Amino acid sequence: MTEASPSVAALRARFGGAVLRHLVSCGDTIVYVEAARLLEVMTWLRDDPGQRFDYLTDVTAVEYRDQERPLEVVWQLRSLGRKADLRVKVELDQRQPLVVASVFDLWKGADWLEREVFDMFGVSFTGHPDLRRILMWETYAEGFPLRKDFPLRGHFSRAEQTRQALSANAEAHYSLEELSIAAAYDELPADMQERLAHGERGGVK
Amino acid sequence: MGLTLPDGGAGTEVSTMSPNWVTTRLDFLSNWGRANSLWPMPFGTACCAIEFMASAASRFDLARFGMERMSFSPRQADVLICAGRLPFKLAPVIRKIWDQMPQPKWAISMGACASSGGIFDTYTMVQGIDTIIPVDVYVPGCPPRPEGLIYGIQLLQKKIKGESFLDRDLREEHLLRPDGLFLPAEKIDEVSEPFGNSVHQTRSA
Numbered sequence: 001m002t003e004a005s006p007s008v009a010a011l012r013a014r015f016g017g018a019v020l021r022h023l024v025s026c027g028d029t030i031v032y033v034e035a036a037r038l039l040e041v042m043t044w045l046r047d048d049p050g051q052r053f054d055y056l057t058d059v060t061a062v063e064y065r066d067q068e069r070p071l072e073v074v075w076q077l078r079s080l081g082r083k084a085d086l087r088v089k090v091e092l093d094q095r096q097p098l099v100v101a102s103v104f105d106l107w108k109g110a111d112w113l114e115r116e117v118f119d120m121f122g123v124s125f126t127g128h129p130d131l132r133r134i135l136m137w138e139t140y141a142e143g144f145p146l147r148k149d150f151p152l153r154g155h156f157s158r159a160e161q162t163r164q165a166l167s168a169n170a171e172a173h174y175s176l177e178e179l180s181i182a183a184a185y186d187e188l189p190a191d192m193q194e195r196l197a198h199g200e201r202g203g204v205k
Numbered sequence: 206m207g208l209t210l211p212d213g214g215a216g217t218e219v220s221t222m223s224p225n226w227v228t229t230r231l232d233f234l235s236n237w238g239r240a241n242s243l244w245p246m247p248f249g250t251a252c253c254a255i256e257f258m259a260s261a262a263s264r265f266d267l268a269r270f271g272m273e274r275m276s277f278s279p280r281q282a283d284v285l286i287c288a289g290r291l292p293f294k295l296a297p298v299i300r301k302i303w304d305q306m307p308q309p310k311w312a313i314s315m316g317a318c319a320s321s322g323g324i325f326d327t328y329t330m331v332q333g334i335d336t337i338i339p340v341d342v343y344v345p346g347c348p349p350r351p352e353g354l355i356y357g358i359q360l361l362q363k364k365i366k367g368e369s370f371l372d373r374d375l376r377e378e379h380l381l382r383p384d385g386l387f388l389p390a391e392k393i394d395e396v397s398e399p400f401g402n403s404v405h406q407t408r409s410a
Contacts, residue, residue, distance in 0.1 A: 137294055145328055154328030158397035159390035161328075162336055165293035167385050170301045 005029035007051055007086050014048075015041055020091075030087045038090055039101045045077060045086070046106050053077040053086060056107035059114055061121040063094075063148050073100055073123055092123070102128040120146040137168050222371055232369045239283070239309060240362040241271040246282035246306065248299060251289030253316040253348040260351035270358055279305040284361065285338070288348075290318035291331040300381070303338040308376045311341040311365070313357055316348045322397070323347065332397035336388055339379050 008022045008031055018037040023030050033041050045053045057076040064071075070091035077086045092098050102125035104110045114125045115134040122144035125131055132138055136145070141164065142155045154161060185193065222228065245267075249257055261267045261275065276282035279302045291299060303312070314334050317323035320343045322332035331337060341364060344357035368375055381387055388396075 142328065150328070152327055153399075157390075157394050158332055158336075159386065159393040161293055162296065162331065162387075162393050163385045163390070165296040165331070166300060166337070166381060166387075168294075168297045170297035 005086055010050060014044060028087055030089055032089050032091060035090045035100055042103050042106055052081050053079045055080050056109050059110055059117055061117050061123055065148060070094060071098060098123045099126060101126055104128050120144055139168060224371060228371060236366045236368055240365040243272050244274050244276040244281060244283045245272055246276050246279050246285045248285060249288040250291060253288035256348045256351055257288040260354045265351040282306050283310055285312045286315055287319045287334050288315040290325055291334050292329045293331055296331055296337050300337055311361055312338055313342045313344060313361060314340045315344045315354060316346055326399055336393045
């Protein structure tokens with residue numbers, strides 16, 4: 001399949017200049033959109049009856065070895081009902097602060113995905129309710145490991161890395177609060193509430 | 206080993222004792238009991254843990270060496286087996302587990318990653334758990350076969366059978382130093398130096 005997804009034509013008709021360009025790679029359609037109108041485009045892609053992209057598969061980012069090329073933030077969308085995929089990209093100039101809108105309000109699943117992109121690439125998602133590191137510990141001070149200017153062994157000496165790691169709070173990453181189950185309890189389906197209420201830890205509520 | 210006075214009488218009464226028929230018989234008895242009923246605390250983080258489970262299962266049967274009782278509480282464990290790589294995020298965890306284990310206690314570093322960082326000469330990985338806790342036996346391999354681990358355990362048993370309660374330094378707790386490290390900083394940097402093939406990695410800057 002080398003033809004672009006019909007979503008591209010629909011997007012161009014609806015948003016015009018906000019759709020910068022598109023290409024087809026390995027059968028997947030990639031749409032580059034304007035960063036400023038990202039949220040608008042994403043809302044339409046989710047809610048329009050002809051699109052119905054109701055599932056956010058992944059959020060990630062790409063930095064190229066060529067420093068002149070912009071950093072790309074990637075959203076992989078899936079319509080479960082239509083069995084269709086679409087990849088949306090936004091290009092961010094590396095000389096500017098890396099800021100883009102959060103799609104957390106559209107897809108709750110964006111929560112941890114955006115935290116991971118923030119943790120690894122340093123992209124800030126405006127509107128994210130809880131943007132902090134997720135893979136590295138919260139006091140990690142060496143920078144953003146997947147950026148090209150990050151040395152493989154990190155910035156600090158091994159002794160300094162060991163010292164900082166040993167001074168971390170060993171309990172911090174494994175609390176129930178970290179998983180936000182307790183906070184989300186009221187929004188959970190009834191059967192899940194029932195299971196959690198009789199959990200081996202004595203329930204979350 | 207308690208044979209000579211370190212500084213002319215600073216030691217306690219026991220340390221001034223020289224080994225005689227009674228003490229060596231007592232040593233034999235206690236060491237025989239300890240060596241043949243080691244309770245391991247499995248700290249499995251990666252593929253080595255699979256081989257460790259195979260060692261404990263019926264084909265290789267760790268129970269033949271008195272180690273069938275896995276102790277998932279560090280407070281009832283004798284030997285910590287670190288089976289797998291140790292990221293910096295887990296460094297305070299293994300340190301805490303080691304501190305919670307009562308004397309007498311020993312540690313086995315199982316596999317290349319636990320012993321030296323292995324192929325993971327990166328920003329996330331502790332370059333050998335001996336920069337975090339004292340290690341008695343290193344088992345090489347990637348991962349070691351169960352026979353390898355069992356040989357390591359037999360070496361540890363041999364070591365235990367050579368211990369003497371007259372050696373007061375043997376049961377001394379090695380806590381973190383005031384600078385928050387287990388080894389001196391320059392020692393950690395020295396043992397964490399790239400070696401072998403990773404010296405030639407151009408991307409490791």
